[in-house]
Amino acid sequence: MASSKLTYFRGRGRAETTRWMLAVTDTDFINVAIDTPEELAALRATGKLPFDQMPLLEIDGQNLSQSSAMTRYLARKHGLYGTNETDAMWCDLVAGVVADFAETAIQAPFKSSAAIAVADMEDRFAKFGPRFEARIAAQGSTFIASAKMTFADVLLAEATSSYLEWCPEILADTPRLGRLYNNVISTPGVAAYLASDLRYPIPDANYVVAAAKVLRRALPAHMPDPNRFVVS
Numbered sequence: 001m002a003s004s005k006l007t008y009f010r011g012r013g014r015a016e017t018t019r020w021m022l023a024v025t026d027t028d029f030i031n032v033a034i035d036t037p038e039e040l041a042a043l044r045a046t047g048k049l050p051f052d053q054m055p056l057l058e059i060d061g062q063n064l065s066q067s068s069a070m071t072r073y074l075a076r077k078h079g080l081y082g083t084n085e086t087d088a089m090w091c092d093l094v095a096g097v098v099a100d101f102a103e104t105a106i107q108a109p110f111k112s113s114a115a116i117a118v119a120d121m122e123d124r125f126a127k128f129g130p131r132f133e134a135r136i137a138a139q140g141s142t143f144i145a146s147a148k149m150t151f152a153d154v155l156l157a158e159a160t161s162s163y164l165e166w167c168p169e170i171l172a173d174t175p176r177l178g179r180l181y182n183n184v185i186s187t188p189g190v191a192a193y194l195a196s197d198l199r200y201p202i203p204d205a206n207y208v209v210a211a212a213k214v215l216r217r218a219l220p221a222h223m224p225d226p227n228r229f230v231v232s
């Protein structure tokens with residue numbers, strides 16, 4: 001039996017950073033997919049979601065909410081928070097910036113066309129890519145927050161993986177970020193995860209529709225019948 005359980009929609013979304021952290025720390029897990037509003041209601045009725053939100057990570061006898069708490073919990077538990085307070089501060093600082101950077105990739109499948117999604121990501125990368133590069137250089141050219149790998153590197157690699165799926169040439173002028181990315185995806189845990197069935201495919205319109213159906217929310221306005229799941 002797996003030692004942890006991650007419950008979310010049948011896709012990457014806001015659970016993906018936790019999956020990468022479970023992978024890099026060699027923590028075995030299963031994905032539990034919520035596919036219907038009824039399944040979400042049943043999950044909420046268990047009381048395991050303190051703020052009624054997914055993802056939910058069940059680990060070490062605890063129910064964790066908020067992906068940022070999950071990734072930091074795993075980082076503290078497995079020594080991926082650097083070696084001193086300054087490292088820890090840089091981990092948190094970079095994790096915050098990476099969340100801003102990653103948001104554009106998370107929103108990509110919600111855009112009205114792939115061209116718009118790619119343009120948004122190129123703009124976002126133009127802002128943050130050179131800053132990541134400079135920070136990695138200042139840190140010693142291998143990692144971004146410490147002399148050794150931290151969860152900040154893992155989050156940055158996860159976001160970068162999504163950018164690369166939409167914009168394959170995006171790392172052309174940021175070789176240090178490219179090396180950091182390769183270092184993370186080459187760790188045994190992440191490499192095994194990315195090659196496994198636990199890794200969901202790149203999110204597309206079907207994922208957007210599936211999530212809206214579960215949450216009974218409106219779809220992006222460009223989609224047909226955008227209010228088809230909204231219950232008034």
Ligand SMILES: N[C@@H](CCC(=O)N[C@@H](CS)C(=O)NCC(=O)O)C(=O)O
Pocket residue numbers: 013014051052053054055065066067068215
């Ligand atoms: N900041 C949270 C976001 C959680 C969140 O917004 N979850 C959505 C699904 S992606 C949800 O459960 N929405 C239902 C609700 O807010 O009631 C995280 O990263 O875990």
